[in-house]
Each structure stands twice: as C-alpha cells, then as structure tokens.
Amino acid sequence: MIDRVEIKNFKSIRDMELNFTNFNLITGTNSSGKSSLIQSLLVMSQRNEDDILNGKAISLGTPINIINEGVGKGESAKISLYMEDGTELECSVSAEEQVGNRERETRSFFYEKDVFYISANRASVMDTYPKNIEHNQKIGKNGSYTFDYFLENKDKKFSEKYYEDLLPFNEKPIYESIVNYWLKKLTGYIFDVEHIVDTNVIRVLFNKEFEYSIKYRPQHVGTGVSYILEQLIISLLSKEGDIIIVENPELHLHPKAQNELAEFYFWLSKHNRQIIIETHSDHFFNAVRVTKSQDPTDNSKKVYFFYQEDGNTTSINIEMGKFGTIENMQEELFDQFSKDLRKMLLNVEDDSTFDHQAVEEDTLSDEEFALLNKEFEEL
Structure with a gap:
C-alpha cells in the first residue's frame, strides 16, 4: 500500500x-x-x-x-x-x-x-461485449474487457477469510458467487455471462433470482446496474x-x-x-x-x-x-444543500419563529441551523 x-x-x-x-x-x-x-x-x-x-x-x-x-x-x-x-x-x-x-x-x-483503475470514461452499456483476443492486458482501458476477464475467472476460489463476514454465505466461495452476492445486495439483480459460440463476443444477462424470472439484457435494467457490476468485477479481482x-x-x-x-x-x-x-x-x-x-x-x-x-x-x-x-x-x-436551504428559509412567512436576519446574514451556528432545518421540515 x-x-x-x-x-x-x-x-x-x-x-x-x-x-x-x-x-x-x-x-x-x-x-x-x-x-x-x-x-x-x-x-x-x-x-x-x-x-x-x-x-x-x-x-x-x-x-x-x-x-x-x-x-x-x-x-x-x-x-x-x-x-x-x-x-x-x-x-x-x-x-x-x-x-x-x-x-x-x-x-x-x-x-x-x-493497481486496478476504474476510469470515469467507462465502456458504454451494451448487450454484448468483445473478448480479449490479444490478451496483452487484463481489463483494458475504460474496462473494455471486464466481462471477458470475469468469464475466464468466475470459478476462481477465494480464501475463507475473504467472505466469512458476508452474512450466512451458503454458496461456493468462488469469484462468481461473491460478485453476485454484492450485486444482489446493491441492486436486487444477479447476472450471468456466456460466450456466444463461433464468435468473439460475450453476452451478459440479468435476472431477479426467483422462479420464472425473466433474463434481461443490460440495456433494460438501467445504466447504473451495469456500472455497479463493472466496479464489483474489477474490485473483487484484487x-x-x-x-x-x-x-x-x-x-x-x-x-x-x-x-x-x-x-x-x-x-x-x-x-x-x-x-x-x-x-x-x-x-x-x-x-x-x-x-x-x-x-x-x-x-x-x-x-x-x-x-x-x-x-x-x-x-x-x-x-x-x-x-x-x-x-x-x-x-x-x-455545502450547496445548506446554501439552498437558507434561501428557502428566507421565504418562510414573516409570522414564523425563524430569525430571518440571522439566516440572511449567515450568522447561525451549525447547531442552530440544524434546529431551524428541523422546524422548517415540520411546517
């Protein structure tokens, strides 16, 4: 470190x-x-x-x-x-x-x-993703080969100390299970990847892990789910x-x-x-x-x-x-929320108990401001 x-x-x-x-x-x-x-x-x-x-x-x-x-x-x-x-x-x-x-x-x-680097410029959400043909790097810039690397390592075993605090963890201590544990915890979904035969393409599908659950393509579950998944896959490789x-x-x-x-x-x-x-x-x-x-x-x-x-x-x-x-x-x-809240407080009716001058001059302490905020929410 x-x-x-x-x-x-x-x-x-x-x-x-x-x-x-x-x-x-x-x-x-x-x-x-x-x-x-x-x-x-x-x-x-x-x-x-x-x-x-x-x-x-x-x-x-x-x-x-x-x-x-x-x-x-x-x-x-x-x-x-x-x-x-x-x-x-x-x-x-x-x-x-x-x-x-x-x-x-x-x-x-x-x-x-x-060093695992997850850039802000990430690969866009797609229904299929490319395989890493050259194998000259693990993930690729912008996470371009994230799902290919997952497919190659999904059965990798983890030591017990790595997952012992994940509540009652009844599945096999493998990479795929731990990624899906966190994905479900954060989004409600689990996922699977598969190589499309005779192509250099990988398919990603999501579902809700209950009987008869429909399998969804990435573009139908929201961009955030795929973005979380990419972070989980890369981070849990560490x-x-x-x-x-x-x-x-x-x-x-x-x-x-x-x-x-x-x-x-x-x-x-x-x-x-x-x-x-x-x-x-x-x-x-x-x-x-x-x-x-x-x-x-x-x-x-x-x-x-x-x-x-x-x-x-x-x-x-x-x-x-x-x-x-x-x-x-x-x-x-x-501090933008506090600034906006102060502006809202100034618009409260004059017969309220608010100290408009203190709000306007920004002389309230944090404790006074918190109490004022609570009173404002109760109006």
Missing part, C-alpha cells in the same frame, strides 16, 4: 504531500487537480513500460503536457511514492530530458502488487495489498445505491485493499462521516478536499469529530 505520496510540478500540482490509509476519498471543485493526483499514480504504475506517460493505464501525451506551467527552465515534474513496507519509488519528467531518474523493475508495480483507484463511482446511481456502494468499498478496505476514490458524491462523503460517528477511533479513512489557489492545486485533510462533525469546514465542501 501507499503510505505517502509527494508530487512536484505535475500539471496543476506545484508541491503536494498526502498521507494515505486504507480508504481515501478525494473530492473538491471542478478542475481543482483531483484527476492530476490520479494520473500521477497511474504514471507510476507504468514505470516498466517504454513510454511511461503513454501506457496501458493512461495516455498523457508529451512531457510538456504534464509539467506545471509555473516551473522554471530545467525544472522537472517529480512523483515520489513511499510504500507501507518501506519501499520508495520515484520518477521525474522534464521537457528537455524527457523521462529520467527511473530504474526499471524486474517485478511489477509496488513489488508484485497490482488481492491483499492491491490498490484500487476509482473515478466517480457514483455515476448513474440513486443516493441509496451510492451509500451502499461506499459500504462495499469500506468492506474491501477492511480486507487490506487500498481504496482511492475521486468523487463529487456527498453520499460517499457522508458515509465516511457515519463510520466516524460509529467509531471515533477509526483512522482507516481519510478525506482530502482539493481546490485551486493562484492556479495551483491545494489540498486540505478534512478532520472529523466523534459524531462525524466536520472540524475544518471548507467553502464548497458539499
């Missing part, structure tokens, strides 16, 4: 140091540098490829595309990773030298630990110590499903997977707050808020109190 990352002069990140834990939530305003952080990690995952900037995980173009605009001549973009086991990995890129200061490793990224990077897991999902998907990633992180999620979902954010309120001593989750200042990315470690309260609230940190 990554213990700490240091980034200098990479895109909008001039100088940043982040400490990571099991579950890491990255959020912030648009174009604030969240994706730049993810891209820096993916660049490091391509250390063994001939072109470190343009590999199987991500393509970023030439060095000039990734070097911070404010750097002086001769300065480099530099990424340093400090691993939990004491390993240090480093890479620097300059416009003049191209890629330098990089030792090729005989073993894979982070000493045989894999081994202990692996790193799972997910962009916008909330796409096409109802708030309840977003919250339950967050619970899935919490479960994975508890089983020694490192989760790094970039999101705009307040439901993922609030799910972290709930866990903090349930166990104030839990330090296995971190939230970083990104914003830009003078064209460069700044990050803030969001601190939470024992009840899930935000100790260092930031402007634009999921």
Whole structure:
C-alpha cells in the first residue's frame, strides 16, 4: 500500500504531500487537480513500460503536457511514492530530458502488487461485449474487457477469510458467487455471462433470482446496474495489498445505491485493499462521516478536499469529530444543500419563529441551523 505520496510540478500540482490509509476519498471543485493526483499514480504504475506517460493505464501525451506551467527552465515534474513496507519509488519528467531518474523493475508495480483503475470514461452499456483476443492486458482501458476477464475467472476460489463476514454465505466461495452476492445486495439483480459460440463476443444477462424470472439484457435494467457490476468485477479481482483507484463511482446511481456502494468499498478496505476514490458524491462523503460517528477511533479513512489557489492545486485533510462533525469546514465542501436551504428559509412567512436576519446574514451556528432545518421540515 501507499503510505505517502509527494508530487512536484505535475500539471496543476506545484508541491503536494498526502498521507494515505486504507480508504481515501478525494473530492473538491471542478478542475481543482483531483484527476492530476490520479494520473500521477497511474504514471507510476507504468514505470516498466517504454513510454511511461503513454501506457496501458493512461495516455498523457508529451512531457510538456504534464509539467506545471509555473516551473522554471530545467525544472522537472517529480512523483515520489513511499510504500507501507518501506519501499520508495520515484520518477521525474522534464521537457528537455524527457523521462529520467527511473530504474526499471524486474517485478511489477509496488513489488508484485497490482493497481486496478476504474476510469470515469467507462465502456458504454451494451448487450454484448468483445473478448480479449490479444490478451496483452487484463481489463483494458475504460474496462473494455471486464466481462471477458470475469468469464475466464468466475470459478476462481477465494480464501475463507475473504467472505466469512458476508452474512450466512451458503454458496461456493468462488469469484462468481461473491460478485453476485454484492450485486444482489446493491441492486436486487444477479447476472450471468456466456460466450456466444463461433464468435468473439460475450453476452451478459440479468435476472431477479426467483422462479420464472425473466433474463434481461443490460440495456433494460438501467445504466447504473451495469456500472455497479463493472466496479464489483474489477474490485473483487484484487488481492491483499492491491490498490484500487476509482473515478466517480457514483455515476448513474440513486443516493441509496451510492451509500451502499461506499459500504462495499469500506468492506474491501477492511480486507487490506487500498481504496482511492475521486468523487463529487456527498453520499460517499457522508458515509465516511457515519463510520466516524460509529467509531471515533477509526483512522482507516481519510478525506482530502482539493481546490485551486493562484492556479495551483491545494489540498486540505478534512478532520472529523466523534459524531462525524466536520472540524475544518471548507467553502464548497458539499455545502450547496445548506446554501439552498437558507434561501428557502428566507421565504418562510414573516409570522414564523425563524430569525430571518440571522439566516440572511449567515450568522447561525451549525447547531442552530440544524434546529431551524428541523422546524422548517415540520411546517
């Protein structure tokens, strides 16, 4: 796992140091540098490829595309990773030298630990999906071979400790059963895949797991179901110590499903997977707050808020109190609901008990605002 990352002069990140834990939530305003952080990690995952900037995980173009605009001549973009086991990995890129200061490793990224990347640019929902004919990578960019990889590995066995906490789990401890367990828990559906004979195509079908249930093609169950399934398939391929990077897991999902998907990633992180999620979902954010309120001593989750200042990315470690309260609230940190509610409160009739002046001047404390919100809901 990554213990700490240091980034200098990479895109909008001039100088940043982040400490990571099991579950890491990255959020912030648009174009604030969240994706730049993810891209820096993916660049490091391509250390063994001939072109470190343009590999199987991500393509970023030439060095000039990734070097911070404010750097002086001769300065480099530099990424340093400090691993939990004491390993240090480093890479620097300059416009003049191209890629330098990089030792090729005989073993894979982070000493045989894999990185699973679920991009926001995912394969579209289709009735059939292509097989991976070349077999030069597991999943493919944008998850293009997700279902083919599942078909090849669906009978893979898992160790007992991996599923012992999944309620009474009566099915075989195999990959297919665990994926379907979580899919049913999150969506109510289970699924199956099959290779269409004499083709290079795979068919995916969903059903409700009861007698005479109709089998549905992906386009008839809603985009969110397929998007959840792709995340489950890829994430559950991971081994202990692996790193799972997910962009916008909330796409096409109802708030309840977003919250339950967050619970899935919490479960994975508890089983020694490192989760790094970039999101705009307040439901993922609030799910972290709930866990903090349930166990104030839990330090296995971190939230970083990104914003830009003078064209460069700044990050803030969001601190939470024992009840899930935000100790260092930031402007634009999921505060739009509160802003809109204040506007609604100002429209309440004058004969109400609301302190309109306090609402308008935004001088209410969080406790006063919560009580006012409750009274407003009871009108």
